[in-house]
Structures are given as structure tokens and as C-alpha cells.
Amino acid sequence: MSLSARAEYQSYAATLESSSWSAISSKGSCELSHIIPYYGIATFVRRIDSDMVFFISTNREEARSGKAHISSYPTGWQSSQQVREVGSTRMSKGRRPFYIKGEMALRMLYELEEGMQPTFSYGDWANGKDQIKVTLSTVKFRDGLDEFLGCVAGLPPYEYDTVSDMVIFFASGSTGLSRMARAELDRLTQYLRYDPKVKSIMIAGHTDSDGEMDKNEVTARKRADTVERYLLDFGVDSSIITTDAFGERRPMESNLTPKGRAKNRRVSIELSK
Structure with a gap:
């Protein structure tokens, strides 16, 4: 976890050493998952008869609903790239605050494939004043991408x-x-x-x-x-x-x-x- 020292700002992301992406292929379903330390698990899912879906399952329950902003940030070695605005999404109460399907889920996958890092920003669930950032690391993304895309192609x-x-x-x-x-x-x-x-x-x-x-x-x-x-x-x-x-x-x-x-x-x- 990358956790800022300032109380008003928290950032959750896998480090270079801890980042990993893993694919699970089964009959009729393909998953690509990424652990965000101290926060939860981000997962892309593609099933028969459904669009691409992305969701985050958290380690603790979201106390309220609201909105989050999604931006895509370049990595340190992409100095020529600029931050890209992806859009906004609804947050829900419970342990699955983010659930995105269709074009935006595909867009996030494309961003990762291009070496960018989609990041969710929103007000802290505890008091709504502090800012929280949750980042999907692109490090080792391709380790799981090949199997995931092979599974998708075979659905x-x-x-x-x-x-x-x-x-x-x-x-x-x-x-x-x-x-x-x-x-x-x-x-x-x-x-x-x-x-x-x-x-x-x-x-x-x-x-x-x-x-x-x-x-x-x-x-x-x-x-x-x-x-x-x-x-x-x-x-x-x-x-x-x-x-x-x-x-x-x-x-x-x-x-x-x-x-x-x-x-x-x-x-x-x-x-x-």
C-alpha cells in the first residue's frame, strides 16, 4: 500500500514489488484480478452473453453511496503521456462499491493495456472530507492478460x-x-x-x-x-x-x-x- 502521511489524503496502490495480475479461465467465464493491498480486489469479468464487467470488492464495507471520478495516470517511465479523464461512476454501499460494465469497463482495460493506470478518486467513507485514491497498477498486467484474452476469444x-x-x-x-x-x-x-x-x-x-x-x-x-x-x-x-x-x-x-x-x-x- 502507498499511504500518504497527510491525514487528508490516502492513496491505495500495489507497489512495484507486490503488483500482480492473475487470470482465471472456466467454462463460460473469464476473470482477470488484481490485489490492491489494504483495500480490496479489482476484477474484470467477461461471461457468455454479457458485456465486459469491472468491479472492486473491498476489505471493509462502504458506509454510504456517492460518486467517484476516474482518471488514467501515466507511469513514471511514460513522461510524454498526459493524465486522461475516463469519467465518473456511482459508488454503492457495501463491499462492492464499484461496479462498471460495458464501454467504460473496456476503456479501463484498454488504458491498462497501453501502460496507463486507472485511478478512482472520492471522498473518504468515514467522514466524506478526506480524499481517497485507488489505483490499478499496470505493473505485471500482461502476466495475466494473455490468458484472459485467450479465454475471452474462446467464449x-x-x-x-x-x-x-x-x-x-x-x-x-x-x-x-x-x-x-x-x-x-x-x-x-x-x-x-x-x-x-x-x-x-x-x-x-x-x-x-x-x-x-x-x-x-x-x-x-x-x-x-x-x-x-x-x-x-x-x-x-x-x-x-x-x-x-x-x-x-x-x-x-x-x-x-x-x-x-x-x-x-x-x-x-x-x-x-
Whole structure:
């Protein structure tokens, strides 16, 4: 634990020596867990028929509900990186104060994969005045990531709703697939082997508003093409695939914030039967 000497500020995080990430793979479920000394256990979970989920189980009960802010901090060896704002989340009473699912859970996983450290900040549960920071260390994150992603890729996604409307996110300016994106696409290709009723796949590339509009159109097209090539390489029938690119013209969220821009750098995949 890293615990500040000042009474008004407490920080919980694994040290370089104590940090570890471990994966547990079972039929229909994949977990990736990280112990935060003196605080609790952080866990990413992916199950059949469900989105990515993240939660923290604490060593002591949260006495009240409220809100926490999530920021992603660079490590000491990432001097060129800046703090990224991830968003805010609700805190609940009890031993599982944080429960996040869907896009924000995926975003936190992406941040760790890029070497960043997602951090929760909130008022102390004892008096609401002191500030508490809880950090997910990126040290040894990849030790458990390979097994976790392998497990995710192997989940049998039998339910159509779990893959019929997918979103793949991209780093700023990038047209390459992250490891998590590949794992998500692997789930899609596996599903398509089980369901011959899928008649069309619509792939649409998007960007944030950084840079010139014409270049963003090109980037969006390349992102869509990257996803299409990945599906074709895994044997998906080209006749059912349609691609399009919208550049910055169809944002999911405002481009005025880092969080919004991160959500706008994406490829959407829609299946139809």
C-alpha cells in the first residue's frame, strides 16, 4: 500500500514489488484480478452473453453511496503521456462499491493495456472530507492478460444479442487493432460459425474531430478496412460484408473531452438476419 502521511489524503496502490495480475479461465467465464493491498480486489469479468464487467470488492464495507471520478495516470517511465479523464461512476454501499460494465469497463482495460493506470478518486467513507485514491497498477498486467484474452476469444457466444451490435475502439490516430479488439473480433467470427442465419454485416469507421476532416475520412476508411480484412482472414463470406466510413461526422459523444474523443475513435459492426 502507498499511504500518504497527510491525514487528508490516502492513496491505495500495489507497489512495484507486490503488483500482480492473475487470470482465471472456466467454462463460460473469464476473470482477470488484481490485489490492491489494504483495500480490496479489482476484477474484470467477461461471461457468455454479457458485456465486459469491472468491479472492486473491498476489505471493509462502504458506509454510504456517492460518486467517484476516474482518471488514467501515466507511469513514471511514460513522461510524454498526459493524465486522461475516463469519467465518473456511482459508488454503492457495501463491499462492492464499484461496479462498471460495458464501454467504460473496456476503456479501463484498454488504458491498462497501453501502460496507463486507472485511478478512482472520492471522498473518504468515514467522514466524506478526506480524499481517497485507488489505483490499478499496470505493473505485471500482461502476466495475466494473455490468458484472459485467450479465454475471452474462446467464449462460445451463442446469443445473437451479444455480438449483433459491436463497437471496436482505436487509439488516437491508429488504424491497427489492439489485442482486446482482436479478442472481440475473434468472438464474432466464432459466433458466425454457429449461426448461418446472419445475412449481412455492416462495418462503419469513425474518428474523433482531431486533425483535418479529409484525413479523418481516410482514417475512418482504413479502420473499417482493417476490421473487414480481419473477418475475411477468418473465413467470413465477403458477400455479406458492407463497409462505410463517416470520419468525424457521426460522433457518439462530444469531441470536447478526452473521454468523448476516445469513444468516437471506433468501428461499429452491425449484424442482420
